[in-house]
Amino acid sequence: MPDIKIFSGSSQKNLSQKITERLGLEGAKVVRKKFSHQETCVEMGESVRGENVYPLKHLPAKPMDQGSILQVPRKADRCTRWRVHLASLCSGYIVTVDLHAAQIQGFLAIPVDSLCAVLTWTCTVDSPDTCGAKRVTSFAHHLNVDFALIHKERKRSNEVGHVGLVGDVKDLVAILVDNVADPCGTICQAANKLLSAGSTSVYTVLTHGIFPGLAIARISSACLEAVAGPNTMPQEDKMNHCSKIQLIAISMILAEAIRRTQKGEYYSCLFSHVPL
Incomplete structure (x- = not known):
């Protein structure tokens, strides 16, 4: 599928590879650096102009690690904030897996779909x-x-x-x-x-x-x-x-969610069936 870039956090490379392979894509290039005070710098290794961007990241103990990969598609300079509000980093919506409580969706200003593992x-x-x-x-x-x-x-x-x-x-x-x-x-x-x-x-x-x-x-x-x-x-x-x-x-569930999002298809079926 054209016009898609999937960026992976440093700890999600294997999952990202399986998702991109299923979609017939190559993962987007990311350059990561750590400074002596442990601040993370993440830079895009390729252009995303005019692309639909999907950052892939689990929620780590350090919010900086989460914020850096999510901010990459929206700004090219260093991320300098230690506390990052997830919704402020995303212009579209969030697809996640098993939120701790469904009510969390109501606290975000953008749509959230919580898939079921x-x-x-x-x-x-x-x-x-x-x-x-x-x-x-x-x-x-x-x-x-x-x-x-x-x-x-x-x-x-x-x-x-x-x-x-x-x-x-x-x-x-x-x-x-x-x-x-x-x-x-x-x-x-x-x-x-x-x-x-x-x-x-x-x-x-x-x-x-x-x-x-x-x-x-x-x-x-x-x-x-x-x-x-x-x-x-x-x-x-x-x-x-x-x-x-x-x-x-x-x-397979995350890849299908991305594919259906890109194609403008509904994916309520993903809440009851596993794609083969």
Whole structure:
């Protein structure tokens, strides 16, 4: 397809390559530099005049890394702001995968489409917290199975106290569904709760595996059979340290969203079907 440039962040090169290959394109050239004070400089390696530009980036811990690749299509000089509002960087709209809450779309001044990674995950289905109730019910409906809910009480941020279970999981394979796995304390405690309640085995599927600090050690020692999710974030290094982590390609959904956007086609079908 002509008139398209896809720019990739430094950590999304593999996903970007799969998307461009599916679309029959070559990724746009990007030159990245880091200064001694860790400010990031991103420059375009080719002209984008008159092109439709698609920056591809996951949301990192440092907003500067996110802002630099998103600002590239709109300005050629260095990005000097440390805090960047996502909507102010985009002139069209945002396509994302599994927002933490659908209400976030209403806080942005431009249209946002949140695609669903659950369709790429091919029992009882369980949510590790009540915030994921809508997500897990959608997943259970898609698979035509029952669901249960885990409710938790936090002692403080990122530290879970009591974990409870609502629903019957006896003699069933349990699948924990979540959008973000950060310290993974909730997932591991939820897995223990499900096994103690009679589940035969526990798997976890999630959208964004961050896995900082002790997360990998917790997953490795937890009673989880596997932790699977799409390649919205690079996981090769984490997979080398934990055999339980498995990746599922989501490039076909993102590539089809780009193609349909470029062609002016609707893509509501992407919310219920995976393109082949």
